[in-house]
Amino acid sequence: MRSALLLSPQPTTKRIADLDGPDFYPTPAWATYALIDNEDFSGDTWECACGDGAMSNVLEQGSSRVESSDLYDRGYGEAHVDFLAADRKSRNIVTNPPFHSAEGFVASCLEKAEHKFALLLRLAFLEGGGRQRTIFAPHAPSRVWVFSERITFYPKNAEKKGSGTTAYAWFVWDKSHTGGTQLNWFAPGYKKRYGG
Numbered sequence: 001m002r003s004a005l006l007l008s009p010q011p012t013t014k015r016i017a018d019l020d021g022p023d024f025y026p027t028p029a030w031a032t033y034a035l036i037d038n039e040d041f042s043g044d045t046w047e048c049a050c051g052d053g054a055m056s057n058v059l060e061q062g063s064s065r066v067e068s069s070d071l072y073d074r075g076y077g078e079a080h081v082d083f084l085a086a087d088r089k090s091r092n093i094v095t096n097p098p099f100h101s102a103e104g105f106v107a108s109c110l111e112k113a114e115h116k117f118a119l120l121l122r123l124a125f126l127e128g129g130g131r132q133r134t135i136f137a138p139h140a141p142s143r144v145w146v147f148s149e150r151i152t153f154y155p156k157n158a159e160k161k162g163s164g165t166t167a168y169a170w171f172v173w174d175k176s177h178t179g180g181t182q183l184n185w186f187a188p189g190y191k192k193r194y195g196g
């Protein structure tokens, strides 16, 4: 017999891929705390698609000196910097990139991060023949941190209701790492601890 929980309607919220637009979805703070509680980013970190600073504000609580920029002017950091075309480097790079340019952000980070970079991506980013060939075979991530709690992304200023339907993970490339990709899971509790 199916439990009442399975049969009850579950409100859901899905981040819609904004195929050629800005794709502005601020990251809930707890999802960035999960990263910095488990990965060290000492030295400089560039939040290169910073939006309104939701992620930068948390990164600054860690050991990093954070620089922030975005393609659009969102009232935070340096505006009108196209990360894909920018000619600068940083010791670390951390961001939640727009869905439509995720592959480009990986390629750019490989050039621009001197030590380490972490991208918040859909867990399904692991799939696909094209990515296997161009990203994962030549540049396997050092660690993948799978969220055991769902992240709900809301467009800026949208009413916060429903829960996420998409699985996400932090993908970390660390030049000091040797060996294959380590697969890790965040223990549940970040949402409650850091206010989800």
Ligand SMILES: C[S@@+](CC[C@H](N)C(=O)[O-])C[C@H]1O[C@@H](n2cnc3c(N)ncnc32)[C@H](O)[C@@H]1O
Pocket: 022, 023, 024, 025, 026, 027, 048, 049, 050, 051, 052, 053, 054, 055, 069, 070, 071, 072, 074, 081, 082, 083, 084, 095, 096, 097, 098, 099, 101
């Ligand atoms: C999903 S939002 C994430 C915002 C922020 N990183 C956060 O986690 O709260 C993606 C951001 O990427 C920015 N963006 C889109 N294309 C970009 C590009 N080529 N270079 C830099 N920023 C870009 C958008 O303006 C938007 O603010």
